[in-house]
Amino acid sequence: MNRTVKNESYFMSVWNEFRKNRAAVMGMSILFAIIVVAIFADFLAPYDPIEQVYADALQGPSTAHWFGTDEFGRDIFSRVLYGARVSLLVGVVSVAIACVIGSLLGASAGYFGGGYDAVVMRCMDVLLAIPSLLLNLSIVSALGKSVFNMMLAVGVSNIPRYCRIMRASVLQIKNAEYVDAARITGASHMLIIIRHIIPNCLAPIIVQATLSVGSAIIACAGLSFLGVGVPAPTPEWGAMLSNGKDFLRHNAYITIFPGLAIMLTVLSLNLMGDGLRDAFDPKLRR
């Protein structure tokens, strides 16, 4: 029997390509480690992240407090570990919001075209025209200060990106013969969009999503820094940066460590996103 035909799926071949890229695999490993830390923060953290011990306030890094303590005597190492939870959650959820809404809007706009397309895309232009920080601030202040509203705000300001990427891919795919072939088997518009068009447009969206989890974390950190993000005692990297700003001259470590954590997360996501982009692009394959 002829066994030369391998049932290798498209995503398997992308994965094989991705594995060859060392930087991307490293990025994925770091990200994996950060996720593990976020999940097991309860067991890994030596101190309670919100317990205030005034006797230990503003101590530099030592064997007792690896990353030192802040002005309330809270252990920064523990706070960074716990902060991974909020920051990762915020990054992933806000990107998910943007990704799902943006992709559906973009796919329908590209598929149906005409007036609907024009209306959707002009709305996206309006969203793009407002500086995203300003938009985030106004959404959060209108809806009230909470973690979910912050994620929603960051998500909404990212919708246009996904919408435009998706629309561009759909415009390309919708004239493919297999879409006509699906239409003449009697498939409805909804079935054609969801079953035949979107899966063929996913590659650029996946790449954009991994790349923008990093910027979403930074945007949330920025909001927390401005004081409209995560409420006070909850450990969050951006909020920690914001707290440390008053002590920058003499106690820089308060800002350095959460800053490093953000950098590491964003770096790992960007490495992974780059690797995914290269793996999805057949022209770059060796």
Place this chain on the structure above:
Amino acid sequence: MKTQRDKIQAFSPDSDIAVLKISGLRTCLKTRKGRLYPVDGVDLEVPRGQIVGLVGESGCGKSMMANSIMGLLPQGGMIEEGSVTFCGQDFLRYSPEQRRQLYGDRITLIFQEPMSSLNPVIRVGKQVTEVLMLHKQMSREEAKHQVIEMFRSVGIPEPERRFSCYPHELSGGLRQRIMISAAMICQPDLLIADEPTTALDVTIEAQILQLMRKLQQEAGTSVLLITHDLGVVAEVCDLVYVMYAGKIVEAADVYELFRNPTHPYTRGLLGSLPNRNIGKRLQSIPGTVPMLAEMPQGCRFAPRCPHAAQACIEQVPAMTEVSQGHLVRCPLIPKEV
């Protein structure tokens, strides 16, 4: 909706009624150059259980006609006049939703390019199963079973394993077999095959044609075979329509057409077949199909016709019957050409 479909079903066993009857079909394309008519007054009939060939050069409107029926006209395209009757029912009166119910179930289409007509990210078995489940009430298991049986009958080796292959893992011939099984799985009344073998090599072409003939006889499906290859027509068709520049120029049954080609265009096409002129240079028809925006007055073939006379330029010819069932659109008929 249900009642509408039942009505059509009630009509279909009646063998007197043609499965597809097109009369005076005129398809209009709105472009910057104005209104163009790639299909301009086509009359065509596909009797039940027969294979009807539609022959013509590239750009003469064959595919545009198929697309008009299947609702695949490009933006700015629309059917301007004429009627399309499917199993005795006025097809053009149907709502898009009603037509959608028929597509894939009672009317199906096979494209020219098997390479690009399958969705690259869905397993082929699944793609065929979905067609079946869209139109027939059955469980996924039953559907899968039936699809594998279909794969076997279209000559796909190891159908169970091919079921879970992606399109890029299969050869062109296999993919066209998959397309054929997707088109035939619901046992349609009408199959429109738009140059189904053009992208395949000659040995595979013969197999695919044989297969279509076999399935067509088993399921009682009528086929409208669109092709530019007279060899294909001679091999499988019962009736032939020759199309030129948006109009039917000759219609006859296949034996009559090959024995007694009457329209100069048909003769030109037959003259350009290689095996008829051994030792002689291959003849060709000079020139190309006229641009849509620059259709000649009178007979559209006149500028390329070796016999063109003054009458050809002045009057628009009508179809004339030269013998039983043999119609020709030439101003010089019944006078000798």
